[in-house]
Each structure stands twice: as C-alpha cells, then as structure tokens.
Amino acid sequence: MLMTTEKVSYAKRLSDAPAPAAWPRRMMQQVDVSYDPRFRTLWTYMKPIGIPCFNQNMIEELHHLFSEMHSHQGQTVCGHEWVPVDYSVIASRRAEIFNLGGDLRLFLNLIREKDREGLLNYAMYCVDGIYSRIRGYEASTVTISLVQGDALGGGFEFALASDVIIAEAGTRLGFPEILFNLFPGMGAYSFLARRIGPREAETMLLSGNIYTAEKLAELGVVDIVAPVGEGERTVENWIRKHHHQLNGMRTIYDCRKHIWPISYQELSDIASMWVDAALKIQDKDLRMMSRLLKAQTVQHAGYRYTESTQQFEEDERIAA
Numbered sequence: 395m396l397m398t399t400e401k402v403s404y405a406k407r408l409s410d411a412p413a414p415a416a417w418p419r420r421m422m423q424q425v426d427v428s429y430d431p432r433f434r435t436l437w438t439y440m441k442p443i444g445i446p447c448f449n450q451n452m453i454e455e456l457h458h459l460f461s462e463m464h465s466h467q468g469q470t471v472c473g474h475e476w477v478p479v480d481y482s483v484i485a486s487r488r489a490e491i492f493n494l495g496g497d498l499r500l501f502l503n504l505i506r507e508k509d510r511e512g513l514l515n516y517a518m519y520c521v522d523g524i525y526s527r528i529r530g531y532e533a534s535t536v537t538i539s540l541v542q543g544d545a546l547g548g549g550f551e552f553a554l555a556s557d558v559i560i561a562e563a564g565t566r567l568g569f570p571e572i573l574f575n576l577f578p579g580m581g582a583y584s585f586l587a588r589r590i591g592p593r594e595a596e597t598m599l600l601s602g603n604i605y606t607a608e609k610l611a612e613l614g615v616v617d618i619v620a621p622v623g624e625g626e627r628t629v630e631n632w633i634r635k636h637h638h639q640l641n642g643m644r645t646i647y648d649c650r651k652h653i654w655p656i657s658y659q660e661l662s663d664i665a666s667m668w669v670d671a672a673l674k675i676q677d678k679d680l681r682m683m684s685r686l687l688k689a690q691t692v693q694h695a696g697y698r699y700t701e702s703t704q705q706f707e708e709d710e711r712i713a714a
Contacts (some may be wrong), residue, residue, distance in 0.1 A: 409442060416708075422455045422458075422459075423443065423451070424440065424441055424442050424443055424449075424451055424452035424453070424455055425438060425439065425440060425441065425452065425455040425456055425459060426438070426439040426441055426487060427439075427459065427470070428497065429470065429472040429477060429479075431472075431477070433480060433481060433633050433637055434477065434479055434480040434481065435479070435480065435481040435482075435483060435633060435636070436463075436470050436477050436479045436481070436482050436483065436517075437458075437483045437485065438459065438482065438483065438484050438485070439485050439487045440452060440456075440484070440485070440486045440487065440488070440492075440493060441486070441487035441488065441699055442488070442493075443688045443693065444697075445494065445498075445499075445687075445691060445694050446486070446488045446491045446493055446494050446496075446694060446697075446707065447493065447494045447495055447496060447497050447498070447548075447549075447690070448493065448495065448496055448497060448520065448548050448549075448608050449497050449553075450497065450500065450516070451502075453516075453519055453520065453523070454503060454519075456523050457519060457522060457523050460523050460526040460527065460531070461522070461526065463479060463482070463526070463531040463535070464526045464529070464531045464532055467531065467533045468530070468532065468533025468534070468535045472622075475644075478533075478658060479531070479533070479535050480535065480536060480634055480637075480640060481535065481536045481537075481573050482527070482531070482535050482536070482537045482538065483538045483539075483540055483542065483629055484527075484537070484538070484552070484553075484556065485539075485540040485541075485542065485625070485626070486542065486543060487699055488543065488697070488699075489543065490542075490543040490544065491543040491544050492541045492542065492543050492544060492545035492549050492553065492565070493545060493546075493548065493549030493552060494544065494546050494547065494549055494690060495546050495547025495548035495549045495550070495551075495578075496516075496547055496548045497516075498683055498686060498687040498690070499687055500516065501513070501672065501683065502680060502683055502684060502687065504516075504671075505672055505673060505675065505680065506671075506680070508668075508673060510669055510673060513669045513672055513673070514665070514666065514669045517579060517580060517665035517666075517668060517669055518586050518662060518665060520548065520580045520665075521580060521581075521658070521661045521662055521665050524551070524552065524555045524580060524581050525656075525658050525661060527555045527556060528555055528646075528651070528656055530557075530644075530647070534644040534645075534647070534648055536557050536558070536640075536643065536644060536647065537554040537555070537556040537557045537558070538556055538557065538558045538559075538560060538629060538632075538633075539552070539554075539555070539556040539558070539559045539560065540560050540561075540562075540625050540629050541559065541560070541561035541562065541565050541567065541625075542562045542565065542625045542628065543562075543565055543569045543586065543617075544565065544566050544567070545561075545565065546566075546567070546568055546569070546604070547564075547569055547570060547571055547578055548570060548572060548578065548580055550567045550568065550578070550582065551578055551580050551581045551582045551585065553567070553580065553587075554582065554585035554586070554589075554615075555581060555585065556615050557616050557647045557650075558618070558632070559615070559616050559618075560616075560617060560618045560619075560620055560625065560628055560629055560632065561607035561610070561611075561616045561618075561619060561620065562607065562619070562620045562621070562622050562623070562624070562625045563606075563607060563608060563619050563620065563621060563622050564606060564607065564608075564609075564622060565606070565607045566600075566604045566605070566606060567604070567605055567606075567610060568602070568603055568605055569582055569599050569602065569605035569613075570602050570604070570686075571599075571600065571602070572599065572600055572601070572602040573602050573678040573682055573686075574675065574679045574680070574682040574683045574686070575672055575675045575676070575682075576668070576672060576675060576679070577599055577668065577671065578599065578668075579664055579665050579667060579668020579669070579671070579675040580661070580664075580665060580668070581656070581661055581664075582595075582599060583595055583596075583599065583664065584656050584661065584664065585656070586598060586599070586615070588654045588656070589614055589615055590613055590614050590615060595615065607619050618632065
C-alpha cells in the first residue's frame with residue numbers, strides 16, 4: 395500500500411488560486427471569527443453554504459485561518475493588530491448541526507472518476523487543519539470544540555481534534571461511514587484510540603452507531619455535557635474557572651500530547667489508506683452514499699443564516 399511521505403501543505407494542489415498571505419477576513423463567506431479580549435479567546439464558527447459539510451470553500455477558509463495562527467505562533471488579527479490567543483473555540487452557526495462531515499457530492503464524483511490525486515488533496519487539506527489544532531498552533535493554545543448539534547463523520551473527527559470537547563445534552567455524534575463500506579480517515583481512529591483505547595474505538599467505528607453526548611461522556615469521549623442552549627455559556631464559565639491555572643493546564647495538555655503523540659505522518663498515512671479504500675468501494679456502496687447525499691440535500695435545501703440575529707447575540711455575549 396502506498397504511504398504518503400510528504401510533510402508539506404497541499405493547499406496549492408487543492409486550489410488553482412491559493413489565498414494570499416494577507417487574505418482579508420471580509421473574503422470569508424463560510425467562517426465567522428470573533429475575538430474576546432477578556433480571556434484572549436478566539437471563537438470560530440462554521441457556517442457552510444448548502445449542506446452543512448466540509449465543502450472545499452469552507453475547508454480553504456478554515457485552512458487559511460489555522461495556517462495564519464500556526465505561522466504566527468498562536469496569534470490572530472483583531473482589527474489592525476496581532477493579538478494572542480489563549481483559547482481557540484470551534485463551533486457552528488448552523489442550528490442543530492455541528493457538521494455532517496465530508497462532501498459526499500465531491501466524493502462521489504472523484505471516486506467515479508478514479509481520481510486518486512483529487513481525493514488525496516482533499517484528505518490532506520483536512521489533515522493540515524486538524525494537525526494545526528493538535529499542535530495548539532505551536533503556542534500551546536488550549537483548543538475547545540463546542541458541539542451544539544449533530545457531528546457526524548468528519549464533523550466528529552474535527553471535534554475530537556481539540557483538547558476539550560463540550561457538547562450540549564442530546565446532541566448526536568457518530569461515524570456512519572461503515573454504512574457505505576468506508577471508514578473515517580482523517581483522524582478518528584487516532585483520536586478515539588487515545589481517549590478510550592483501540593478496542594472501543596474499533597467497536598465504535600465498525601458499528602456505524604450514533605451516540606448521544608451523554609453516552610459519549612460516560613465512555614470518556616466527551617469531556618463536559620452542557621444544558622441545551624447553554625453551550626456558549628458553559629464554555630465561557632469553564633474558561634473563567636480555569637483561567638488562573640492556564641500555565642499549568644497548558645502544560646498538562648502538552649504532557650498528554652507528549653505521552654500519546656499524534657504525528658503528521660500518522661495522520662497522512664491513514665488519510666492515504668482512506669483514499670485507497672475509497673477507490674475500492676463498489677457500486678452498491680456508491681448508491682448508499684448517493685441516498686445519504688439526497689437526504690442531506692432535501693433536508694438542508696434553502697437554509698438561510700440570520701446574520702443580524704447572530705451579530706446581536708455576539709455583541710451581547712462580548713459585552714456581558
């Protein structure tokens with residue numbers, strides 16, 4: 395089996411027109427960012443257009459944001475200056491959905507065309523972003539996932555990449571890829587094996603089951619279950635409670651990463667395995683994938699974000 399040995403960003407291969415180094419934030423259409431100076435917290439909200447999955451444009455926007463922080467050692471732009479980020483929170487603007495995972499429409503096209511390079515480009519672009527969060531942007535930034543809705547497949551993988559996972563009660567998380575004869579190839583096994591052990595990880599991946607936040611907290615996957623509608627407040631309270639211990643907390647999370655490291659090579663090798671596996675699935679598996687895509691399309695057609703409401707709520711939260 396071919397293993398990826400390159401240790402470089404795949405951004406240029408994925409996009410014909412890579413974002414410039416000083417990409418204006420106003421160009422971002424599927425990612426919102428907000429900086430809270432009180433505890434130097436960067437809130438990053440996904441707001442994908444159409445199906446709430448990791449489409450190529452949103453991945454590029456996230457990749458730019460994370461690469462920016464990585465190259466500036468945990469700093470981000472606020473106004474006209476660079477500011478430090480002690481906490482990086484990832485969440486979603488989509489009501490009742492964190493993220494449904496990979497772009498099934500793209501996968502179907504690339505698999506049918508036997509386009510290995512295209513699949514690998516997509517996978518490695520995801521790996522780049524996930525690895526930046528694993529590394530805390532080379533600044534021991536504490537990373538937090540706030541899950542307020544369904545997190546499936548790659549959405550669940552993305553949530554698992556953080557130091558702390560906070561999910562609202564009743565939210566659903568799982569890996570349904572086995573239903574179309576695949577596996578989640580952008581970090582799921584690596585993250586789960588380190589949190590709950592290889593046997594439990596394999597049981598979860600092979601079952602295709604969807605779990606509640608409460609059940610995953612019992613298993614040790616989710617760290618905190620927040621009351622429904624209280625996710626952001628729970629994150630803020632957690633940060634406020636632990637902020638005076640930031641130095642020690644950062645070091646503890648760094649120790650975890652030192653004892654159970656996840657290397658870029660590990661992630662890229664498994665992503666390459668995922669690509670090879672994707673190119674081997676059969677027509678019946680593609681039909682199942684097509685049915686899931688159709689269901690997603692019908693369910694999420696015509697969704698509109700309420701920008702004015704979002705901004706009002708954001709201003710109220712920062713001012714509180």
